[in-house]
Amino acid sequence: xxxxxxxxxxxxxxxxxxxxxxxxxxxxxxxxxxxxxxxxxxxxxxxxxxxxxxxxxxxxxxxxxxxxxxxxxxxxxxxxxxxxxxxxxxxxxxxxxxxxxxxxxxxxxxxxxxxxxxxxxxxxxxxxxxxxxxxxxxxxxxxxxxxxxxxxxxxxxxxxxxxxxxxxxxxxxxxxxxxxxxxxxxxxxxxxxxxxxxxxxxxxxxxxxxxxxxxxxxxxxxxxxxxxxxxxxxxxxxxxxxxxxxxxxxxxxxxxxxxxxxxxxxxxxxxxxxxxxxxxxxxxxxxxxxxxxxxxxxxxxxxxxxxxxxxxxxxxxxxxxxxxxxxxxxxxxxxxxxxxxxxxxxxxxxxxxxxxxxxxxxxxxxxxxxxxxxxxxxxxxxxxxxxxxxxxxxxxxxxxxxxxxxxxxxxxxxxxxxxxxxxxxxxxxxxxxxxxxxxxxxxxxxxxxxxxxxxxxxxxxxxxxxxxxxxxxxxxxxxxxxxxxxxxxxxxxxxxxxxxxxxxxxxxxxxxxxxxxx
Amino acid sequence: xxxxxxxxxxxxxxxxxxxxxxxxxxxxxxxxxxxxxxxxxxxxxxxxxxxxxxxxxxxxxxxxxxxxxxxxxxxxxxxxxxxxxxxxxxxxxxxxxxxxxxxxxxxxxxxxxxxxxxxxxxxxxxxxxxxxxxxxxxxxxxxxxxxxxxxxxxxxxxxxxxxxxxxxxxxxxxxxxxxxxxxxxxxxxxxxxxxxxxxxxxxxxxxxxxxxxxxxxxxxxxxxxxxxxxxxxxxxxxxxxxxxxxxxxxxxxxxxxxxxxxxxxxxxxxxxxxxxxxxxxxxxxxxxxxxxxxxxxxxxxxxxxxxxxxxxxxxxxxxxxxxxxxxxxxxxxxxxxxxxxxxxxxxxxxxxxxxxxxxxxxxxxxxxxxxxxxxxxxxxxx
Numbered sequence: 100x101x102x103x104x105x106x107x108x109x110x111x112x113x114x115x116x117x118x119x120x121x122x123x124x125x126x127x128x129x130x131x132x133x134x135x136x137x138x139x140x141x142x143x144x145x146x147x148x149x150x151x152x153x154x155x156x157x158x159x160x161x162x163x164x165x166x167x168x169x170x171x172x173x174x175x176x177x178x179x180x181x182x183x184x185x186x187x188x189x190x191x192x193x194x195x196x197x198x199x200x201x202x203x204x205x206x207x208x209x210x211x212x213x214x215x216x217x218x219x220x221x222x223x224x225x226x227x228x229x230x231x232x233x234x235x236x237x238x239x240x241x242x243x244x245x246x247x248x249x250x251x252x253x254x255x256x257x258x259x260x261x262x263x264x265x266x267x268x269x270x271x272x273x274x275x276x277x278x279x280x281x282x283x284x285x286x287x288x289x290x291x292x293x294x295x296x297x298x299x300x301x302x303x304x305x306x307x308x309x310x311x312x313x314x315x316x317x318x319x320x321x322x323x324x325x326x327x328x329x330x331x332x333x334x335x336x337x338x339x340x341x342x343x344x345x346x347x348x349x350x351x352x353x354x355x356x357x358x359x360x361x362x363x364x365x366x367x368x369x370x371x372x373x374x375x376x377x378x379x380x381x382x383x384x385x386x387x388x389x390x391x392x393x394x395x396x397x398x399x400x401x402x403x404x405x406x407x408x409x410x411x412x413x414x415x416x417x418x419x420x421x422x423x424x425x426x427x428x429x430x431x432x433x434x435x436x437x438x439x440x441x442x443x444x445x446x447x448x449x450x451x452x453x454x455x456x457x458x459x460x461x462x463x464x465x466x467x468x469x470x471x472x473x474x475x476x477x478x479x480x481x482x483x484x485x486x487x488x489x490x491x492x493x494x495x496x497x498x499x500x501x502x503x504x505x506x507x508x509x510x511x512x513x514x515x516x517x518x519x520x521x522x523x524x525x526x527x528x529x530x531x532x533x534x535x536x537x538x539x540x541x542x543x544x545x546x547x548x549x550x551x552x553x554x555x556x557x558x559x560x561x562x563x564x565x566x567x568x569x570x571x572x573x574x575x576x577x578x579x580x581x582x583x584x585x586x587x588x589x590x591x592x593x594x595x596x597x598x599x600x601x602x603x604x605x606x607x608x609x610x611x612x613x614x615x616x617x
Numbered sequence: 618x619x620x621x622x623x624x625x626x627x628x629x630x631x632x633x634x635x636x637x638x639x640x641x642x643x644x645x646x647x648x649x650x651x652x653x654x655x656x657x658x659x660x661x662x663x664x665x666x667x668x669x670x671x672x673x674x675x676x677x678x679x680x681x682x683x684x685x686x687x688x689x690x691x692x693x694x695x696x697x698x699x700x701x702x703x704x705x706x707x708x709x710x711x712x713x714x715x716x717x718x719x720x721x722x723x724x725x726x727x728x729x730x731x732x733x734x735x736x737x738x739x740x741x742x743x744x745x746x747x748x749x750x751x752x753x754x755x756x757x758x759x760x761x762x763x764x765x766x767x768x769x770x771x772x773x774x775x776x777x778x779x780x781x782x783x784x785x786x787x788x789x790x791x792x793x794x795x796x797x798x799x800x801x802x803x804x805x806x807x808x809x810x811x812x813x814x815x816x817x818x819x820x821x822x823x824x825x826x827x828x829x830x831x832x833x834x835x836x837x838x839x840x841x842x843x844x845x846x847x848x849x850x851x852x853x854x855x856x857x858x859x860x861x862x863x864x865x866x867x868x869x870x871x872x873x874x875x876x877x878x879x880x881x882x883x884x885x886x887x888x889x890x891x892x893x894x895x896x897x898x899x900x901x902x903x904x905x906x907x908x909x910x911x912x913x914x915x916x917x918x919x920x921x922x923x924x925x926x927x928x929x930x931x932x933x934x935x936x937x938x939x940x941x942x943x944x945x946x947x948x949x950x951x952x953x954x955x956x957x958x959x960x961x962x963x964x965x966x967x968x969x970x971x972x973x974x975x976x977x978x979x980x981x982x983x984x985x986x987x988x989x990x991x992x993x994x995x996x997x998x999x
Contacts, residue, residue, distance in 0.1 A: 166724065170715065170720050177711055188773070192950045195690030196961075199686035199961070203969070211976050215672065218671060219979050221992070265858050271953065566701035568701055572704050576708045587716070587720060606996055
């Protein structure tokens with residue numbers, strides 16, 4: 100069996116590109132839907148029409164965004180089957196379930212109530228509409244929950260074992276898949292990041308209105324909501340980001356070492372590298388600026404436990420590859436004779452390393468008789484791209500800390516009703532608009548590119564997961580997606596800018612902006 | 618507790634339920650979108666048609682998202698083989714149904730520019746036409762079998778080319794599917810609109826129902842006389858591990874009709890397809906056309922059940938390595954996954970049906986030009 104490297108590469112580019120693109124729309128959907136719920140709740144309580152208008156106007160922009168989220172989401176679900184057929188076969192028993200539950204529990208809720216949200220303002224009571232809005236927001240958040248449970252399993256597979264009869268991973272403990280620590284931490288981290296994105300969107304556009312001295316009452320109220328919700332969420336992101344760093348330290352040691360550019364294990368507690376230039380070829384990180392002890396405290400929450408460096412982890416990978424070779428040869432024997440008890444025992448003993456055996460398939464068809472050089476190469480292949488991880492991670496963290504400061508000041512100024520008096524600050528808010536997207540995409544890179552060379556950590560190498568399709572087909576689809584996505588990006592941005600420029604007062608009647616209850 | 622054999626059977630039925638749910642709900646908005654240029658001549662009429670499906674298409678589309686997810690979870694090898702084997706068709710489906718359709722509905726009326734709107738109208742139309750035909754072609758190919766085989770590691774090897782997917786029989790199934798969904802979408806528009814749109818919708822719906830009956834009948838004869846069917850020869854263990862390589866399979870022209878002589882009750886499926894379409898045609902004008910819409914739903918149920926019953930226990934036969942064919946008995950998930958997913962369906966499906974019905978109830982009634990104009994001013998219409 101020979102795996103076509105160009106198909107692997109093209110499929111990875113396609114999946115990465117479509118996922119990053121989809122993730123431009125997801126965080127805003129998560130954040131804005133919840134903010135719509137908050138605004139409409141205020142309307143329900145105070146009966147002031149301006150709050151309904153706020154819900155409707157931000158809802159309009161939400162609708163433009165949601166269309167793109169829907170349009171780019173199905174692509175991802177289908178790609179598991181189209182481009183990653185062996186992956187689908189190998190882990191479908193575990194990975195498919197959260198995906199299907201996402202459809203049952205989240206997508207139906209969100210999609211059904213999106214329709215009611217937009218079309219039924221005059222058809223149902225205020226209270227019923229409020230419930231609809233919150234159900235729509237809940238649908239969005241539930242979908243994040245289930246997709247991150249699925250993703251959490253790829254990062255830290257638990258609750259499943261290998262079955263040689265069916266040549267795949269099979270579920271034995273769904274509880275540990277759902278309550279996987281990594282999945283739970285990622286979920287809270289990701290939805291908080293979505294809330295930050297929604298809040299930044301609201302305060303930036305409100306800042307734009309205030310700078311232009313338009314829609315003042317509307318913009319001030321929107322800004323207060325955005326600042327308060329944004330501050331709470333930004334704090335959440337950082338605190339829970341730390342939690343997921345801690346869990347990664349437990350479960351994905353290689354990822355942590357790569358993020359830190361840490362080649363050698365340091366004496367506990369390890370120092371945190373703030374800046375440095377990792378050099379993968381020479382296995383060294385140059386020009387480092389370090390804070391003593393901090394990494395050890397974050398990653399292990401103790402002063403005794405070491406954080407392992409890349410070299411030691413490669414050493415461990417080498418042992419696991421050797422064990423994986425035993426598993427692989429036992430599997431060979433079992434495929435010829437399923438009743439071979441000895442082979443079954445060998446397989447059971449080395450089962451958790453079978454994925455490391457698969458790594459050798461990159462270098463040889465005859466995994467069982469791999470040479471020491473091939474094993475060495477495969478062991479070093481488990482190191483992800485250190486430079487990229489090192490810097491995308493720092494980019495994300497810097498953005499996160501900046502958001503806390505920005506939202507805190509905005510919130511303070513909004514409460515004192517002084518934000519309008521500082522045009523330079525309004526400009527700062529406006530120009531900060533792209534940062535949450537930058538941070539979110541960087542976070543995706545850290546999580547998913549940092550998982551390489553595995554598609555499921557330690558279980559299945561990415562190159563094994565691919566479909567048997569021609570590189571030509573993947574090229575066609577890749578260009579198809581690039582063409583459609585580019586056109587739609589232009590259209591989407593054009594409409595967004597158009598409706599922001601029009602502003603709420605051009606779209607709704609003057610009485611819709613009453614600040615007194617009706 | 619349920620054993621694996623019953624679970625597999627239940628999940629085979631659920632697969633059918635999801636496909637029927639998809640075809641009945643999303644099917645009507647495919648049909649309505651396809652009929653857009655035929656039933657709506659003026660801008661105001663086009664907006665009525667778009668707003669008739671406006672609040673619902675998004676929820677409807679979740680049926681296919683869920684369907685794909687359920688196949689992934691319950692039938693992983695089927696998911697892997699079908700999606701990678703039909704690669705470029707799935708791409709076409711994604712580009713038309715998945716990507717451009719949602720945007721066309723939502724962005725079309727956001728600008729008053731004539732060319733902008735006519736362009737998106739065309740995209741709406743393709744977003745109805747392509748999926749309706751492609752789903753038919755996919756079913757046709759499934760009936761004919763797909764050229765793939767598994768190696769020892771159960772890695773899939775696919776030996777077909779893109780143009781193999783366009784066998785005349787598959788295209789015929791595509792046409793049948795288009796006619797079926799046009800009948801259905803036309804009746805939906807008949808319910809939701811007033812004359813003259815309603816009149817035109819009924820006209821096209823009846824014509825489509827008539828053609829669908831012919832297509833379906835000819836398709837049946839084609840299956841009996843022209844298309845290779847498959848039959849299990851032995852080695853199947855309904856309680857066994859999900860490994861397709863242990864059985865033997867034979868193929869023969871007309872083998873897809875075996876089940877009908879074996880279980881005479883199964884003749885009910887094609888019968889429903891005919892009766893449903895025929896009654897839909899007859900009753901299209903009766904009251905507000907709701908009854909006819911139900912008849913066409915029954916017809917859709919009958920068509921999908923016919924495909925399922927003809928192929929049972931096959932889900933996806935292999936045409937170049939018969940042993941690799943995927944059966945209900947050897948291509949499912951593990952017992953635990955099937956059981957858990959069944960619980961999930963039993964919990965969530967009643968809730969989904971409940972709130973979806975509520976949404977249809979809230980937004981019931983005819984879509985009128987005045988309403989569209991008033992609502993559009995409040996940013997609450999397409």
